[in-house]
Amino acid sequence: EDGGPALGLLPRARWPRRQVELGAEWSLMMYTDGLIEGRAGAGSSQRLGQDGMVAMVNSRLEQGLAGEELLEAAVAEVRERHGGELTDDxxxxxxxRDPERIRRRGRSASRPGPVSAAPPATAPAAASVQRPPLYGP
Structure with missing residues (x-):
């Protein structure tokens, strides 16, 4: 409803603004259309669509998935429903933001300072290579 032109398509494009109060704990999932343009089921011509994606993610949230596990499960399910690799990127x-997780990480930190959810810049890249990719071909 509040969409605008595709990003990068028109050089002077404008999009509607909306302010949203997020509260203390929140999550925001952003994705490209390649995810929702997958088929709703193998052999089906119906697309998953935004409503299907929301329902699928909500069911994974109810199972207690969050973070990277949630993303991997969502992309894997979209591929499975599609019947294989997706045709778009x-x-x-x-x-x-999870205040309780921030507090736990803060208590377990060996020295005071800002808490970062990202791995250190010196973390070995091989660890991320072992997991299945979250992106299409």
Missing amino acids: VAVLLLG
Whole structure:
């Protein structure tokens, strides 16, 4: 309803603004259309669509999935429903704030300072290579 032109399509494009109060705990999932343009079921011509994606993610949230597990499960289910690899590129980003998790990480930190959810810059890249990719071909 509040959409606008595709990003990068028109150089002077404008999009509607909306302010949303997020509260203390929240998450925001952003994804490209390649994820929702997958088929709703193998052999079906119906697309998953935004409503299907919301229902699928909500069911995974009810199972207690969050963060990277949620993203991997969602992309895997979309591929399974589609009947294989998706035909369009897929990018998914999940941002969130969980005050309790921040407190736990703060208590377990060996020295005071800002808490970061991202791994250190020196973390070995091989660890991320072992997991299945969250993106399409």
